Amino acid sequence: xxxxxxxxxxxxxxxxxxxxxxxxxxxxxxxxxxxxxxxxxxxxxxxxxxxxxxxxxxxxxxxxxxxxxxxxxxxxxxxxxxxxxxxxxxxxxxxxxxxxxxxxxxxxxxxxxxxxxxxxxxxxxxxxxxxxxxxxxxxxxxxxxxxxxxxxxxxxxxxxxxxxxxxxxxxxxxxxxxxxxxxxxxxxxxxxxxxxxxxxxxxxxxxxxxxxxxxxxxxxxxxxxxxxxxxxxxxxxxxxxxxxxxxxxxxxxxxxxxxxxxxxxxxxxxxxxxxxxxxxxxxxxxxxxxxxxxxxxxxxxxxxxxxxxxxxxxxxxxxxxxxxxxxxxxxxxxxxxxxxxxxxxxxxxxxxxxxxxxxxxxxxxxxxxxxxxxxxxxxxxxxxxxxxxxxxxxxxxxxxxxxxxxxxxxxxxxxxxxxxxxxxxxxxxxxxxxxxxxxxxxxxxxxxxxxxxxxxxxxxxxxxxxxxxxxxxxxxxxxxxxxxxxxxxxxxxxxxxxxxxx
Amino acid sequence: xxxxxxxxxxxxxxxxxxxxxxxxxxxxxxxxxxxxxxxxxxxxxxxxxxxxxxxxxxxxxxxxxxxxxxxxxxxxxxxxxxxxxxxxxxxxxxxxxxxxxxxxxxxxxxxxxxxxxxxxxxxxxxxxxxxxxxxxxxxxxxxxxxxxxxxxxxxxxxxxxxxx
Numbered sequence: 001x002x003x004x005x006x007x008x009x010x011x012x013x014x015x016x017x018x019x020x021x022x023x024x025x026x027x028x029x030x031x032x033x034x035x036x037x038x039x040x041x042x043x044x045x046x047x048x049x050x051x052x053x054x055x056x057x058x059x060x061x062x063x064x065x066x067x068x069x070x071x072x073x074x075x076x077x078x079x080x081x082x083x084x085x086x087x088x089x090x091x092x093x094x095x096x097x098x099x100x101x102x103x104x105x106x107x108x109x110x111x112x113x114x115x116x117x118x119x120x121x122x123x124x125x126x127x128x129x130x131x132x133x134x135x136x137x138x139x140x141x142x143x144x145x146x147x148x149x150x151x152x153x154x155x156x157x158x159x160x161x162x163x164x165x166x167x168x169x170x171x172x173x174x175x176x177x178x179x180x181x182x183x184x185x186x187x188x189x190x191x192x193x194x195x196x197x198x199x200x201x202x203x204x205x206x207x208x209x210x211x212x213x214x215x216x217x218x219x220x221x222x223x224x225x226x227x228x229x230x231x232x233x234x235x236x237x238x239x240x241x242x243x244x245x246x247x248x249x250x251x252x253x254x255x256x257x258x259x260x261x262x263x264x265x266x267x268x269x270x271x272x273x274x275x276x277x278x279x280x281x282x283x284x285x286x287x288x289x290x291x292x293x294x295x296x297x298x299x300x301x302x303x304x305x306x307x308x309x310x311x312x313x314x315x316x317x318x319x320x321x322x323x324x325x326x327x328x329x330x331x332x333x334x335x336x337x338x339x340x341x342x343x344x345x346x347x348x349x350x351x352x353x354x355x356x357x358x359x360x361x362x363x364x365x366x367x368x369x370x371x372x373x374x375x376x377x378x379x380x381x382x383x384x385x386x387x388x389x390x391x392x393x394x395x396x397x398x399x400x401x402x403x404x405x406x407x408x409x410x411x412x413x414x415x416x417x418x419x420x421x422x423x424x425x426x427x428x429x430x431x432x433x434x435x436x437x438x439x440x441x442x443x444x445x446x447x448x449x450x451x452x453x454x455x456x457x458x459x460x461x462x463x464x465x466x467x468x469x470x471x472x473x474x475x476x477x478x479x480x481x482x483x484x485x486x487x488x489x490x491x492x493x494x495x496x497x498x499x500x501x502x
Numbered sequence: 503x504x505x506x507x508x509x510x511x512x513x514x515x516x517x518x519x520x521x522x523x524x525x526x527x528x529x530x531x532x533x534x535x536x537x538x539x540x541x542x543x544x545x546x547x548x549x550x551x552x553x554x555x556x557x558x559x560x561x562x563x564x565x566x567x568x569x570x571x572x573x574x575x576x577x578x579x580x581x582x583x584x585x586x587x588x589x590x591x592x593x594x595x596x597x598x599x600x601x602x603x604x605x606x607x608x609x610x611x612x613x614x615x616x617x618x619x620x621x622x623x624x625x626x627x628x629x630x631x632x633x634x635x636x637x638x639x640x641x642x643x644x645x646x647x648x649x650x651x652x653x654x655x656x657x658x659x660x661x662x663x664x665x666x
Contacts, residue, residue: 171564178532185550192539192550224586390625394617456547
């Protein structure tokens with residue numbers, strides 16, 4: 001009850017005219033950042049941090065978090081329209097969002113993505129408001145073995161649920177892990193797999209790989225077909241929005257499940273990327289239209305978007321209550337809090353009540369403002385689809401180059417991007433899935449760290465991954481996911497045997 | 503693998519086998535690099551090469567299975583027609599030149615030439631449209647990235663001369 005009273009005080013703070021203006025400005029800037037490849041939420045928040053130095057802390061954090069919401073919404077736009085996921089958690093959105101755009105249903109896909117993001121984020125904010133202290137204490141119990149088990153589950157569900165041959169999925173995933181291992185080893189501080197090349201000291205950034213594999217690779221595939229842009233014309237107007245909204249409630253089970261997956265993954269903190277993949281995979285497996293996933297199924301947009309935003313929002317919970325950021329963007333926001341002399345942690349809720357609840361209230365309002373802004377601007381995004389390919393292709397290539405360059409201000413990264421582009425084209429043509437490769441580059445470091453820390457704790461015994469109920473359950477779920485198709489085949493055969501004698 | 507007719511091109515099986523072998527080679531490089539970093543148990547637990555070593559083994563093993571499956575597969579189709587590959591190369595080569603020129607000319611001049619080339623030769627657009635887009639895009643880029651977001655982009659002698 002006390003939380004509700006505090007929340008109302010928070011709304012009073014967030015609803016001040018200056019804060020509302022800051023919110024709209026933040027969302028617009030965020031969408032802009034999200035649409036530009038290579039400039040993700042974390043970069044955007046970091047770059048725009050100085051803009052907020054002159055503001056009161058509450059307004060400043062409202063603006064920064066709204067840039068974050070905007071960037072999350074913007075990521076979906078490029079994923080759906082161009083098959084270029086601006087953020088790793090948008091990768092799963094491309095699986096069905098892009099085919100929908102190709103079929104001329106970009107409006108439906110965008111509306112579904114924005115609305116699902118809104119639902120996911122809203123669910124997570126309600127969760128933060130109500131169960132903050134409880135969930136935070138649970139996350140404290142998570143050791144390295146539990147963390148690794150969560151990653152293991154995410155990767156295994158990929159192998160078991162992928163429509164590509166399992167060994168191709170494994171090969172692609174392992175390439176990603178190997179690329180993630182290049183550079184400085186975070187535990188021993190030793191260099192590895194660099195072979196004396198100084199450019200490789202920092203390792204491979206997932207953004208460079210994503211821009212190359214997906215952005216450039218897709219343009220090369222399109223060029224193979226000639227100069228026809230496969231986006232097609234999309235009718236996007238209020239009617240499409242309302243029609244999609246009428247359809248969305250029928251996916252409520254998917255939404256609720258994705259919200260729960262997202263919140264759990266956000267808090268633990270495995271993050272938004274495995275959340276979106278896992279939610280997509282489970283939806284594909286459980287849904288009646290599962291076989292249609294990957295061909296332009298609206299449910300395939302709803303599941304990853306809802307989970308990613310629930311996770312992204314839930315990641316702010318450990319940041320506020322424990323001072324442990326659950327995502328890179330949360331880490332940048334944490335940096336912002338420290339600049340204003342606010343020490344995140346349990347005491348923040350006591351000492352800076354107004355600030356904390358102002359921020360939480362702004363999460364509610366920021367998402368509503370965000371949804372309105374992006375939906376009203378949809379015709380502008382749709383107009384991009386009508387530009388002929390021979391104009392849009394060089395522009396995308398130049399934007400990709402800028403994005404790749406701006407990650408580390410290095411022209412070597414631009415060369416790498418092109419190499420990844422050609423590799424992406426070849427792998428895609430040879431039926432290797434690219435998503436697990438990217439996921440492994442993103443999570444490789446963290447998964448390895450958790451794995452090695454667990455082994456260190458157990459003196460090298462793998463038994464640590466089955467040492468308590470929590471970790472054993474997650475690992476067992478992972479193994480079931482890994483061998484899912486075999487289990488299913490066995491089950492079908494068994495049922496056949498039972499029916500035969502009759 | 504004959505050239506000349508319009509629907510000839512490299513066989514899918516052959517290209518796929520090539521890609522699989524390249525992946526296996528990558529796996530072998532990873533194994534070699536890991537061995538150099540140390541794959542056994544050190545004072546601080548598993549050494550730096552421990553994790554990537556097993557990753558490398560997984561890559562080589564799964565490539566062997568993929569190669570076996572690919573060769574056994576009865577797919578006699580084409581990877582792509584020569585004409586299609588020419589189209590792809592007509593983007594890859596200019597993009598490679600664009601990327602290679604960037605450190606010397608800066609991003610803006612290289613982008614202008616690249617966009618203009620693409621629109622004029624592949625899209626056959628009138629010069630006026632070509633000029634408008636190829637000049638407009640770098641200018642907008644300059645304002646968005648360098649002015650608003652303070653992201654410095656690679657510059658060359660022309661930008662220096664203009665004092666940007």
